[in-house]
Amino acid sequence: MAGAEWKSLEECLEKHLPLPDLQEVKRVLYGKELRKLDLPREAFEAASREDFELQGYAFEAAEEQLRRPRIVHVGLVQNRIPLPANAPVAEQVSALHRRIKAIVEVAAMCGVNIICFQEAWTMPFAFCTREKLPWTEFAESAEDGPTTRFCQKLAKNHDMVVVSPILERDSEHGDVLWNTAVVISNSGAVLGKTRKNHIPRVGDFNESTYYMEGNLGHPVFQTQFGRIAVNICYGRHHPLNWLMYSINGAEIIFNPSATIGALSESLWPIEARNAAIANHCFTCAINRVGTEHFPNEFTSGDGKKAHQDFGYFYGSSYVAAPDSSRTPGLSRSRDGLLVAKLDLNLCQQMTGRYEMYARELAEAVKSNYSPTIVKE
Amino acid sequence: MAGAEWKSLEECLEKHLPLPDLQEVKRVLYGKELRKLDLPREAFEAASREDFELQGYAFEAAEEQLRRPRIVHVGLVQNRIPLPANAPVAEQVSALHRRIKAIVEVAAMCGVNIICFQEAWTMPFAFCTREKLPWTEFAESAEDGPTTRFCQKLAKNHDMVVVSPILERDSEHGDVLWNTAVVISNSGAVLGKTRKNHIPRVGDFNESTYYMEGNLGHPVFQTQFGRIAVNICYGRHHPLNWLMYSINGAEIIFNPSATIGALSESLWPIEARNAAIANHCFTCAINRVGTEHFPNEFTSGDGKKAHQDFGYFYGSSYVAAPDSSRTPGLSRSRDGLLVAKLDLNLCQQMTGRYEMYARELAEAVKSNYSPTIVKE
Numbered sequence: 001m002a003g004a005e006w007k008s009l010e011e012c013l014e015k016h017l018p019l020p021d022l023q024e025v026k027r028v029l030y031g032k033e034l035r036k037l038d039l040p041r042e043a044f045e046a047a048s049r050e051d052f053e054l055q056g057y058a059f060e061a062a063e064e065q066l067r068r069p070r071i072v073h074v075g076l077v078q079n080r081i082p083l084p085a086n087a088p089v090a091e092q093v094s095a096l097h098r099r100i101k102a103i104v105e106v107a108a109m110c111g112v113n114i115i116c117f118q119e120a121w122t123m124p125f126a127f128c129t130r131e132k133l134p135w136t137e138f139a140e141s142a143e144d145g146p147t148t149r150f151c152q153k154l155a156k157n158h159d160m161v162v163v164s165p166i167l168e169r170d171s172e173h174g175d176v177l178w179n180t181a182v183v184i185s186n187s188g189a190v191l192g193k194t195r196k197n198h199i200p201r202v203g204d205f206n207e208s209t210y211y212m213e214g215n216l217g218h219p220v221f222q223t224q225f226g227r228i229a230v231n232i233c234y235g236r237h238h239p240l241n242w243l244m245y246s247i248n249g250a251e252i253i254f255n256p257s258a259t260i261g262a263l264s265e266s267l268w269p270i271e272a273r274n275a276a277i278a279n280h281c282f283t284c285a286i287n288r289v290g291t292e293h294f295p296n297e298f299t300s301g302d303g304k305k306a307h308q309d310f311g312y313f314y315g316s317s318y319v320a321a322p323d324s325s326r327t328p329g330l331s332r333s334r335d336g337l338l339v340a341k342l343d344l345n346l347c348q349q350m351t352g353r354y355e356m357y358a359r360e361l362a363e364a365v366k367s368n369y370s371p372t373i374v375k376e
Numbered sequence: 377m378a379g380a381e382w383k384s385l386e387e388c389l390e391k392h393l394p395l396p397d398l399q400e401v402k403r404v405l406y407g408k409e410l411r412k413l414d415l416p417r418e419a420f421e422a423a424s425r426e427d428f429e430l431q432g433y434a435f436e437a438a439e440e441q442l443r444r445p446r447i448v449h450v451g452l453v454q455n456r457i458p459l460p461a462n463a464p465v466a467e468q469v470s471a472l473h474r475r476i477k478a479i480v481e482v483a484a485m486c487g488v489n490i491i492c493f494q495e496a497w498t499m500p501f502a503f504c505t506r507e508k509l510p511w512t513e514f515a516e517s518a519e520d521g522p523t524t525r526f527c528q529k530l531a532k533n534h535d536m537v538v539v540s541p542i543l544e545r546d547s548e549h550g551d552v553l554w555n556t557a558v559v560i561s562n563s564g565a566v567l568g569k570t571r572k573n574h575i576p577r578v579g580d581f582n583e584s585t586y587y588m589e590g591n592l593g594h595p596v597f598q599t600q601f602g603r604i605a606v607n608i609c610y611g612r613h614h615p616l617n618w619l620m621y622s623i624n625g626a627e628i629i630f631n632p633s634a635t636i637g638a639l640s641e642s643l644w645p646i647e648a649r650n651a652a653i654a655n656h657c658f659t660c661a662i663n664r665v666g667t668e669h670f671p672n673e674f675t676s677g678d679g680k681k682a683h684q685d686f687g688y689f690y691g692s693s694y695v696a697a698p699d700s701s702r703t704p705g706l707s708r709s710r711d712g713l714l715v716a717k718l719d720l721n722l723c724q725q726m727t728g729r730y731e732m733y734a735r736e737l738a739e740a741v742k743s744n745y746s747p748t749i750v751k752e
Contacts, residue, residue: 002400009404012397021388024378028385029405031642185752192750201727213729217736222751239615239654240733247740248747266407266700267653274650277643278615324642351577353589357616358737360593364623365734371624374568375598376561 002261003291003312004333009269011331029269031325034058037341043109050102052079053336056110057319057327059282061343070344072225074252074282075112077103077121078317079335080290085124089137093122097150103337108158110339113186113225116163116254116286119233120179122147123167124292125258128204128310131296136210139169142182142193156188161223163230165256167211168193177211181230181256183221191221196232197241203263204300204310205234218244226251226344233257236271236285239278246279247354251344254284260311268316269329276320281347282340289315289335322346378637379667379688380709385645387707405645407701410434413717419485426478428455429712432486433695433703435658437719446720448601450628450658451488453479453497454693455711456666461500465513469498473526479713484534486715489562489601492539492630492662495609496555498523499543500668501634504580504686507672512586515545518558518569532564537599539606541632543587544569553587557606557632559597567597572608573617579639580676580686581610594620602627602720609633612647612661615654622655623730627720631661636687644692645705652696657723658716665691665711698722 006012013025026033037056047054061069082095100117107115119125123138140147151162161184168180179196195214199207218241220229229250235241236255245253255272272285290313297306316329319340330336363369382388389401402409413432423430437445458471476493483491495501499514516523527538537560544556555572571590575583594617596605605626611617612631621629631648648661666689673682692705695716706712739745 002403006400009401012393012401016393016397017388018392021392024382025385025388027378028641028645183750187752189752191752198727198729217732217748219748219750222749227749237654238728239619239650240730240737243615244733244736244740247737249749264700265404269404270646270650270653270700274615274646277646278613324640324646351574352614353574354616354737355741356593357620358734358741360620361616361623361730361734362738364620365731372593372595373598373603373625374559374595376563376565376567 006332008316008329008332010328030328032323034325034327035060037339039110039339043106046106046109047337050106051335052103053331053334054106054339055328055330055336056339058341059321059325059343059346061345064345067345070226072114072252072342072344073110073112074284074319074340074342075107075110075115076284076286076317076319076338077115077117078286078289078315078330079103079118080288081124081292085126085292086295089134092124093138093147096122097147101154104154104158104160107337107339108160112160112339114161114163114223114228114252116256116284117165118286118288119165119256119258120167121165125288125310126294127207127210129294129296129298130206130209136177139167139177141171142166142168142180143190148182148184148190151182151184152188152190155184155186159186161186161225161228163228163254163256165230165232178214179207179211179232181232183228183230186224191223192219194219194230196235198235198238200234218248220245220248220250228252228254230254230256233259236275239275242275242279246281250281251347252282252284252342255286257285257287258313259287261314262311265314273320273324273326276322277324280322280350282322282342283320285320286317287315288313289333322348382708384692384705384708386704406704408699410701410703411436413715415486415715419482422482422485423713426482427711428479429707429710430482430715431704431706431712432715432717434717435697435701435719435722437721440721443721446602448490448628448718448720449486449488450660450695450716450718451483451486451491452660452662452693452695452714453491453493454662454665454691454706455479455494456664457500457668461502461668462671465510468500469514469523472498473523477530480530480534480536483713483715484536488536488715490537490539490599490604490628492632492660493541494662494664495541495632495634496543497541501664501686502670503583503586505670505672505674506582506585512553515543515553517547518542518544518556519566524558524560524566527558527560528564528566531560531562535562537562537601537604539604539630539632541606541608554590555583555587555608557608559604559606562600567599568595570595570606572611574611574614576610579678594624596621596624596626605629607631609635612651615651618651618655622657626657627723628658628660628718631659633661633663634689635663637690638687641690649696649700649702652698653700656698656726658698658718659696661696662693663691664689665709698724
């Protein structure tokens with residue numbers, strides 16, 4: 001299973017394929033070719049100084065008579081944890097705040113209107129350990145925790161909507177933990193929050209020992225730049241989850257994730273992209289980068305020896321469009337910012353037959369449901 | 377847009393990439409590497425004599441204590457129309473019967489238990505023309521038309537379940553047309569039929585001028601070799617369609633199709649594969665091959681000049697598994713038979729939260745539904 005040494009699928013194809021073949025391969029794998037964005041030179045210089053990758057692409061829609069193009073620039077951030085997982089909690093959070101602040105400043109130079117960070121971005125993805133302390137100390141209030149206040153400043157300073165996925169402690173409701181994304185308006189106000197609807201129960205994803213499946217349904221957030229939703233991580237395996245965000249009107253669905261090569265790398269180019277195609281919206285798949293080492297060893301329920309890391313987070317964040325085109329992925333090994341210029345006029349619904357499915361699904365979940373099976 | 381001259385994505389990657397890179401690319405794009413099947417030499421000889429491609433792959437599941445492996449061999453057939461579209465109807469049908477008989481004989485040598493042909497396999501895909509005659513003369517009774525009787529013989533002779541997608545004329549119900557797949561048991565009995573649930577309204581896919589969306593729901597057929605369903609062509613764009621077949625117990629879902637490069641080639645590696653992952657079943661995506669020329673010109677609703685063909689059917693049939701692995705595609709340009717050995721023990725459901733979605737979807741289809749949109 002490849003770690004950091006294999007940079008990216010795209011880099012490999014571009015290095016080895018002759019141009020005509022490369023074009024055909026890209027046509028089949030990536031759809032319509034996207035124009036590279038002409039991002040400002042100072043943005044590239046700052047990205048280089050701060051040692052992260054910067055890429056930008058534009059998705060274009062056909063011209064219409066009655067609607068003008070509805071242009072929005074989104075930013076996807078992927079990053080390693082800058083300090084080791086055994087550093088003091090407060091120091092880790094501060095280091096992550098500093099790192100993200102630097103990346104957001106570059107996003108602002110690029111005209112980003114909506115930015116989204118990776119899942120549980122203020123902490124190492126420590127749920128593999130099944131230990132409570134110190135990891136649950138990373139949990140914060142969604143409404144007024146230090147990270148939300150930090151993001152409100154960013155949002156207001158840069159006139160940017162910020163999607164901030166954190167580990168939430170809900171002190172208004174019994175102090176329980178949730179895997180939550182806070183959505184902050186470009187005004188700096190907290191627009192609301194949304195929670196992870198599906199929790200994996202596989203490999204080292206022991207999240208179900210920390211928090212439950214989300215109870216907030218499928219809210220969509222009306223921002224100045226378009227209607228957005230957040231489908232956190234494992235929710236991308238569930239087509240119904242994407243569907244309900246789309247039915248509620250989402251034009252862009254962010255998918256902040258933390259996932260590793262052994263389990264999901266061959267699913268990664270498929271799932272968010274299929275959701276964009278099926279639901280006629282943009283999807284933004286974001287994954288963290290690197291290997292995180294934990295102080296104590298743990299086992300993985302696979303009969304293998306105890307170990308101290310979760311595996312390799314392979315980055316590869318990308319944006320997918322309703323017309324089946326997609327950006328290349330960011331690197332598998334470096335922190336990065338992906339800027340995409342979207343024209344929301346590309347989002348258009350088609351024939352759905354939802355009434356039939358509502359009826360069939362309502363029948364299917366009844367305890368006395370008898371599946372439609374034809375026998376000889 | 378590439379026609380027949382570009383053979384396949386896989387051939388291109390294998391030709392140009394150094395082995396270590398090829399392995400990484402395949403890991404990301406195809407998941408776990410599949411073993412090639414050791415098919416009999418006489419099968420390869422017959423395929424070569426009849427000028428079609430033959431490939432075979434095995435999907436393996438982990439050993440269990442209480443269940444034995446549940447092995448089934450499926451066969452996917454892709455082909456050109458052997459006669460020009462303006463040949464007499466009866467001659468075209470006979471030529472297709474002969475072609476398919478030859479391929480099925482090779483499938484039998486390979487131990488295939490269930491075989492599926494491409495969408496509307498007894499005819500050119502003439503719906504682009506919007507002409508009624510002679511194309512509607514290709515329609516037959518699903519229960520006792522000449523093609524069903526032909527398939528019953530094949531099924532009985534070779535102890536093979538046959539999935540036969542045809543243009544159906546339902547003389548028991550007002551003589552209307554349907555896009556239908558007939559499922560024939562290995563005993564030779566007609567097990568039943570299923571209809572295309574979603575009809576494209578895009579490009580030259582003028583099928584909605586010939587037949588309506590299917591009215592048979594999501595039946596699953598219990599065969600001696602496993603439970604199968606048939607999601608015809610454009611149904612693969614609809615995650616709810618795959619889901620309902622899966623909820624009714626399908627372990628293998630066939631997706632007989634007729635689709636062209638300009639519209640769908642970048643969706644092709646995504647949709648059936650996502651369905652296998654999301655629904656924990658095998659999916660078999662089948663597409664026809666070649667360019668079909670029609671006697672009279674027609675336009676495409678895109679402002680372009682009238683023309684006489686629908687575009688290039690790019691073949692590339694493949695099988696996808698629940699663990700995100702998949703076979704390579706058959707060629708983009710040649711007739712072919714893809715044999716896959718499946719272990720149905722790979723199909724295992726996970727946490728679904730279907731009650732929540734049944735409730736939300738039932739609400740969402742109400743005429744007074746108010747989407748969950750959070751505003752500042």
